[in-house]
Amino acid sequence: MSPVSKVTAKDTPRAGTAPSGAAPTGNGQSRSEGVSVGVILRFPSQVAEELQRWRASFGDPMAGVIPAHITLVTTTMTKDWEATRHHVREIASRQEPFDVTIAGTGSFRPVSPVVFLNVEDGFGQCVSLHRQLQAGPLERELAFAYHPHVTVAHDVAPESLDEAETALRDYSATFPVASMGLYEHDDNGIWQLREELDFGTEPDH
Numbered sequence: 001m002s003p004v005s006k007v008t009a010k011d012t013p014r015a016g017t018a019p020s021g022a023a024p025t026g027n028g029q030s031r032s033e034g035v036s037v038g039v040i041l042r043f044p045s046q047v048a049e050e051l052q053r054w055r056a057s058f059g060d061p062m063a064g065v066i067p068a069h070i071t072l073v074t075t076t077m078t079k080d081w082e083a084t085r086h087h088v089r090e091i092a093s094r095q096e097p098f099d100v101t102i103a104g105t106g107s108f109r110p111v112s113p114v115v116f117l118n119v120e121d122g123f124g125q126c127v128s129l130h131r132q133l134q135a136g137p138l139e140r141e142l143a144f145a146y147h148p149h150v151t152v153a154h155d156v157a158p159e160s161l162d163e164a165e166t167a168l169r170d171y172s173a174t175f176p177v178a179s180m181g182l183y184e185h186d187d188n189g190i191w192q193l194r195e196e197l198d199f200g201t202e203p204d205h
Helices: 045-057 081-094 123-133 158-167
Strands: 005-007 035-042 069-078 098-107 114-119 149-154 172-177 179-185 191-198
Touching: 035 081, 045 149, 045 158, 069 081, 069 123, 069 149, 081 123, 081 179, 081 191, 098 149, 098 158, 114 158, 149 158
Parallel strands: 005 191
Antiparallel strands: 035 069, 035 179, 098 114, 098 172, 114 149, 179 191
16 A cells, blocks of 8 residues: 655655556556545644544544545546646645634535534635636536535434534634645545645646
C-alpha cells in the first residue's frame, strides 16, 4: 500500500511513493484500471477526537473507522490518477486558508438516516471547492445536490438518531482549514490518504 504524502502543490513525489501512470495502488490493481478517490477537509485532532467519541456514543460502528471531516468530493472513479492529482493540486494552489465553524444539528431524514453538524462559516468556500474539484477528471453527476456537513450518526436506530440530533444541538467549534486530503478507496473499503495538499502554494508545472 503506498504511503501518505504530505505535500504542497509544488512538491514532487517523494521517494517511496507510487509513481504515476500504471503503478500498483497497493490493492493489486493498476492505476490505469481506475482509482476510486475522494477529497476531504480534516479537522484538528482535538475536534476530531471529540466528535468521534460523540459518534461512538450513538452506537455508530463507523466512529472508529471514519474520522470527523467535511467531504468535498465523495466516492468518484477516475481512470487517470496523474491528471486527477494535478487537478487537485492546481485547485489547492488557488485556495486561500479559511476558517470553518460547525454548529447545531440537522438531518437528511427521511431520505437518508443521517444526523449531521451544520457548516456555518466556510460553507461557501466548501461549495466553491466542490464545484471546482468535481470537474475535469472527477466530473460526474451526483444523486443529490452537494451540502457541506459533518456526519455524527449514520444508519443507526431512529432513537439514536434522535439522541444525536438533540445532544449536539448546541455544539459549536471554529478552527482554521489550510489543506485538503486526496484519498483512495481501496478494495477493503478503507479510505487511504495519498496526499495532503496545502492551500495557497504555486503548482510545479
